[in-house]
Amino acid sequence: MSDFNPKIVAFVCNWCTYAGADLTGTSRMKYSPQVSIIRFPCTGRIDFMLLLKAFANGADGIIVSGCHPNDCHYSSGNFHARRRWIVFRGLLDFLGIDVRRVRFSWVSAAEGAKWAQLVNDTAEHVRQLGPFSGYHRLRGLGVG
Amino acid sequence: METLRDKARELLAARTVQVIIGYGQGSGGGARAVFVREAAEADALIFNEACRQNLAVYLMKPEVRKLGKAALVATPSALRTILQLAAENQVGDHDLLALAVHAAGEVTLLATLQAIEAHVTELDADLSAAEKAELRKYEALSLEQRREYWQEQFSRCLKCYACRAACPLCYCSRCTVECNQPQWIPVPAHDLGNLEWNVMRAMHLAGRCVNCGDCSRACPVAIPLYLLNQKLISDVFANFNARSGMAAKTDNAMSIFKPDDSEDFIR
Ligand code: SF4
Numbered sequence: 001m002s003d004f005n006p007k008i009v010a011f012v013c014n015w016c017t018y019a020g021a022d023l024t025g026t027s028r029m030k031y032s033p034q035v036s037i038i039r040f041p042c043t044g045r046i047d048f049m050l051l052l053k054a055f056a057n058g059a060d061g062i063i064v065s066g067c068h069p070n071d072c073h074y075s076s077g078n079f080h081a082r083r084r085w086i087v088f089r090g091l092l093d094f095l096g097i098d099v100r101r102v103r104f105s106w107v108s109a110a111e112g113a114k115w116a117q118l119v120n121d122t123a124e125h126v127r128q129l130g131p132f133s134g135y136h137r138l139r140g141l142g143v144g
Numbered sequence: 145m146e147t148l149r150d151k152a153r154e155l156l157a158a159r160t161v162q163v164i165i166g167y168g169q170g171s172g173g174g175a176r177a178v179f180v181r182e183a184a185e186a187d188a189l190i191f192n193e194a195c196r197q198n199l200a201v202y203l204m205k206p207e208v209r210k211l212g213k214a215a216l217v218a219t220p221s222a223l224r225t226i227l228q229l230a231a232e233n234q235v236g237d238h239d240l241l242a243l244a245v246h247a248a249g250e251v252t253l254l255a256t257l258q259a260i261e262a263h264v265t266e267l268d269a270d271l272s273a274a275e276k277a278e279l280r281k282y283e284a285l286s287l288e289q290r291r292e293y294w295q296e297q298f299s300r301c302l303k304c305y306a307c308r309a310a311c312p313l314c315y316c317s318r319c320t321v322e323c324n325q326p327q328w329i330p331v332p333a334h335d336l337g338n339l340e341w342n343v344m345r346a347m348h349l350a351g352r353c354v355n356c357g358d359c360s361r362a363c364p365v366a367i368p369l370y371l372l373n374q375k376l377i378s379d380v381f382a383n384f385n386a387r388s389g390m391a392a393k394t395d396n397a398m399s400i401f402k403p404d405d406s407e408d409f410i411r
């Protein structure tokens with residue numbers, strides 16, 4: 001398993017976590033290159049189905065991150081998102097989908113180091129869990 | 145039954161409503177929905193143990209709405225559905241009144257949403273002890289056992305969408321399932337498409353489903369959709385102290401938030 005390089009997809013908001021990840025770069029901090037970042041206007045825009053789409057398209061792990069509570073650019077998108085994740089995570093777990101593969105976090109525009117740590121931790125964690133082949137095999141007729 | 149028919153006759157004769165949406169004799173001892181528009185036809189109405197369908201589903205059909213104001217023969221689930229639809233601004237006092245039916249055969253006329261609300265407050269809306277026990281049984285399985293169980297269940301899904309058609313709260317005229325540019329939910333009934341469809345159906349009803357059970361009863365391959373609904377009902381109540389279909393004017397649990405909603409997994 002040591003040569004397994006997990007694919008991590010990160011869904012982040014434009015205003016906090018994306019800016020935080022930018023700061024990680026401009027601060028020249030090195031972190032795991034396993035992550036593909038997808039920028040959203042707000043965590044409130046991250047439909048739960050997008051997470052399933054990431055798994056269906058080969059992700060082994062997912063990061064979802066946005067502004068800390070009370071810091072949302074649109075004032076409440078992250079609060080709405082939090083409710084959604086609470087029930088969605090419970091449903092995934094009930095269906096036997098390993099929620100350890102989905103990491104939720106709040107990373108502000110000032111937390112470049114926290115972003116690097118989050119990606120590194122997630123990559124390491126998912127590396128230990130191995131490829132999400134059980135899910136990837138669901139891809140039936142290749143349509144989707 | 146006579147009380148029900150008398151009430152129906154009265155309402156139609158006085159033109160208080162234009163149609164009674166009720167149960168009539170179906171085939172093989174079953175019941176089916178009937179739409180009674182003339183006092184003289186009120187004898188078509190029945191009520192017995194076979195009358196379980198949540199008739200509130202018809203309130204959202206354009207061809208039924210066209211008929212005018214309706215009196216709905218309503219089980220407790222249907223009453224809660226009416227309140228949920230009202231909370232979602234889909235029905236109002238001018239659209240309907242309810243004929244609440246009881247097992248013993250009596251009928252209570254509930255002329256306003258407020259009256260329905262008062263009636264529903266008296267009902268026990270919690271999941272039953274048996275439902276809770278069954279839910280706990282599945283929650284107690286290992287992750288792998290749960291995965292196998294649901295993969296096996298979903299493998300039978302035909303993507304017929306009968307569950308959607310039967311649900312009074314699945315009323316969008318354009319469902320995400322029909323969004324095809326790009327294709328959102330895969331069309332074929334393969335494992336991935338079935339999983340995504342069923343996750344989406346359950347999630348779109350989170351905080352809204354009134355646990356009437358009609359989706360499960362409609363499913364031709366007996367997928368226990370009620371377990372998914374009840375899991376979400378249970379989690380929404382545990383986390384947000386909210387229950388659907390209890391008030392005509394209220395915000396859906398998934399459309400609002402509290403700044404102190406608590407979880408232990410966002411770090
Ligand atoms: S999801 Fe099923 S149980 Fe819930 S309201 Fe719709 S038909 Fe009834």
Ligand code: SF4
Nearest residue numbers: 301302304305307363
């Ligand atoms: S009714 Fe059953 S078979 Fe049909 S789409 Fe729903 S879950 Fe699938």
